[in-house]
Amino acid sequence: MSDISVEPVTGKRDFAAFVDFAYAINAGDPNWVPPLRAEVVELLTPGKNPFHEHAKVQLFLARRGSRIVGRISAHYDELALAQPPEQGMGPGTGNWGMFEAEDEAVAHALIDRAEQWLREQGMTRVLAPISLSIWEEPGLLVKGHDHPPMVMMGHNRAEYEGWVESAGYTVAKRLLTYDLPVKQGFPPLINRIVASGEKNDRITVRRVDKNHFNRDAAIIIDILNDAWSQNWGFVPFTETEKAYGAKKLAPLILEGANMIAEVDGEPVAFMMALPDVNAVIKPMRGKLFPFNFIKLLWWLRKARPADFRVPLMGVVQKLQASRMASQLAFMMIEHIRRFGVGVHGARRAEVGWILEDNQGMVAIADAIGSTVNREYRIYSKDL
Numbered sequence: 001m002s003d004i005s006v007e008p009v010t011g012k013r014d015f016a017a018f019v020d021f022a023y024a025i026n027a028g029d030p031n032w033v034p035p036l037r038a039e040v041v042e043l044l045t046p047g048k049n050p051f052h053e054h055a056k057v058q059l060f061l062a063r064r065g066s067r068i069v070g071r072i073s074a075h076y077d078e079l080a081l082a083q084p085p086e087q088g089m090g091p092g093t094g095n096w097g098m099f100e101a102e103d104e105a106v107a108h109a110l111i112d113r114a115e116q117w118l119r120e121q122g123m124t125r126v127l128a129p130i131s132l133s134i135w136e137e138p139g140l141l142v143k144g145h146d147h148p149p150m151v152m153m154g155h156n157r158a159e160y161e162g163w164v165e166s167a168g169y170t171v172a173k174r175l176l177t178y179d180l181p182v183k184q185g186f187p188p189l190i191n192r193i194v195a196s197g198e199k200n201d202r203i204t205v206r207r208v209d210k211n212h213f214n215r216d217a218a219i220i221i222d223i224l225n226d227a228w229s230q231n232w233g234f235v236p237f238t239e240t241e242k243a244y245g246a247k248k249l250a251p252l253i254l255e256g257a258n259m260i261a262e263v264d265g266e267p268v269a270f271m272m273a274l275p276d277v278n279a280v281i282k283p284m285r286g287k288l289f290p291f292n293f294i295k296l297l298w299w300l301r302k303a304r305p306a307d308f309r310v311p312l313m314g315v316v317q318k319l320q321a322s323r324m325a326s327q328l329a330f331m332m333i334e335h336i337r338r339f340g341v342g343v344h345g346a347r348r349a350e351v352g353w354i355l356e357d358n359q360g361m362v363a364i365a366d367a368i369g370s371t372v373n374r375e376y377r378i379y380s381k382d383l
């Protein structure tokens with residue numbers, strides 16, 4: 001690796017090169033979806049992305065001579081450091097992400113430099129890749145390279161799995177996504193459970209109301225923070241992140257694809273489904289202006305045909321061990337399925353990511369006839 005230098009990103013030229021490298025190295029992959037460049041810049045910019053308010057991030061570029069051959073971010077999140085260690089994060093746990101490398105030697109040089117920086121910050125352990133927070137793009141894709149990712153999911157070269165593992169990393173957690181055909185509906189048992197719930201006067205499943213979006217977004221995040229608080233990898237949202245997330249997701253929110261379930265008038269569960277905007281932005285090659293912005297807005301008005309991804313759902317803790325929890329989940333899934341198929345011509349949905357050992361969610365995914373189509377891995381290494 002003597003011919004490889006890895007240096008911190010300094011200045012606008014380095015920053016632009018860091019962003020642009022992903023587009024260059026993945027240009028030949030037909031299943032890679034170029035993210036909108038403005039979104040990547042915002043993700044990495046303090047003052048724009050509130051993650052930076054409670055995190056420290058250092059970007060690095062790898063070069064052979066003057067040629068850029070790789071990139072990586074090293075970072076730690078103060079909120080993650082405050083979580084219980086048995087839930088995956090905790091004191092001394094740092095991360096790296098935004099990882100791209102031309103070959104294995106470059107990969108190892110980048111990882112070594114990220115580890116060095118984390119040690120200098122007092123970190124004693126790495127969970128990676130996470131780009132940048134657990135709520136954005138966690139994990140390395142190890143299964144599912146043969147089809148494009150859906151909205152807000154990562155995609156990387158297949159070689160990275162071996163390169164990361166040969167750098168001394170072991171699997172900490174597997175994250176699964178499930179492919180779900182939706183046009184034909186669900187098995188009879190699920191339909192009976194849904195019908196029973198729809199006759200129950202205590203239960204109301206309603207659409208998110210965009211006329212009161214801030215109210216409903218706050219309800220969803222409050223349920224999420226409660227429902228996921230014991231999950232592996234959980235990091236709570238700050239108030240700033242709640243507002244930021246609601247604003248970012250608002251253009252993708254279709255009322256009939258996002259549900260809040262109430263029991264005796266109390267919000268106790270939610271399910272979010274997003275139209276797969278990746279199918280539209282893929283040919284844009286990361287550029288929104290001057291005309292792609294108009295194309296995207298027009299598609300979001302119609303979104304047909306559109307498949308969907310279910311990135312998030314949650315049931316408050318006090319109901320999680322009850323039969324009602326799964327009933328509410330099946331009801332919300334069916335309501336969203338009817339809307340997606342009837343209004344947007346949906347043919348399939350993708351559910352996830354789901355932790356491999358989340359038995360409740362895995363059981364629900366199995367019951368509705370979905371199958372694993374992508375696997376991501378979060379790796380661990382002691383420093």
